[in-house]
Amino acid sequence: MTNLTPEPVQPSPLDDDNLDGFTVDALSDYLDHGRQPRNSDIEGSAAAQHALAALSRLRTVAPRIVNADAEYFTPKHENWITRILDQIGVQAHAGRDIPIPYDVAGAELSITEGAVRALVREAGDETDGLLVERTSLDGDLTTPGAPVEVHVVVSTFATTNDARIVPSFRERVIATVREHTDLVVARVTVRVHDSDITDEDLDDDGNLVPR
């Protein structure tokens, strides 16, 4: 940090007197076009070069200016997040209603697709070493007994042993869905970045086998 205050009036490379007859507008256009096609008048003028360099520097600094602002503009009231959450809470992604059979005439129970996906994410949160990114339930969720496929995309931490963690997570997903719904889970696919792990990759004990 310095106490030196910049002089308010100093010659600038963009002053009309310093432009060698060129305009800031024309030089900006030239810069915008990547200095193509090459203009030998501009390239041969020291003043124009000086101005181009300044415009180019300003362009480099531009994103930093708004970043520098951000610390001043941090909302003062913590409740700004709550306000937004309140507003989007009513339009959370609930998805389809999955019926839960119940032996009472006239009673209709259901759980939303969004809630089941949240349970799958939660199963991931309870598994050390991975984070669930995306979930989806494919199939006819609204018809009891129809086969359903569960697809999960996870990222694993660098230290994670995928071969050990992923199969146990997969078991946990199956158990969770069975516990909370009557869905008939026909298939569970866990994708770790670019590799899929399905039934074919696991032996009878649920361990990962090479393809």
Next chain:
Amino acid sequence: MVSLPGRDSLSDADDRTVASRAADGDIRAFEVLMRRYGPLLRAYAARIVRPADADDVVQDTFVTAWQELPDLENPAVVRSWLTTIVTRKSIDRLRAGREHDSIDDHDFHDHADGPEDVASASSLDEALSLVLSSLPEDQRRCWVLREIAGYGYTEISEQLGLPVSTVRGLLVRSRKTLVREMEAWR
């Protein structure tokens, strides 16, 4: 039944992971995104709309983001995607304002906590931030849309309802002022 999912690990996770998770419907992950980029988006909006309107613009931005996140193809670019939305929302707000009133608000830093004048700035970035604040609104908007949002002259002209020649003139003036300050720091 559902506890707060993985909050600790989420707040440290990269944009792609957090945005994917938010797109999946996890509101806690979305909250992480809001904390991460809310101040930046607010600073950005305050450069285009009146500072007093910036909060509303940011709120609209995040509500739209929540709705549209599931369709974002590459969650790793969530930051620039949010910037695109906040630009659109800011311009919408400007247009709505133009229809209702024409009061200009030049008291930009009345609403900010930053230093009051350029002389007290402790870095080039901060000094330029203050110079940007002191620019007339039209110059500031044109410059932000061109240099931060990457809009072309015609696009700025259409969005702000100004002739292209005027946009060019405003950009020249804003560049001259900013470069003068920038050079003073060299």
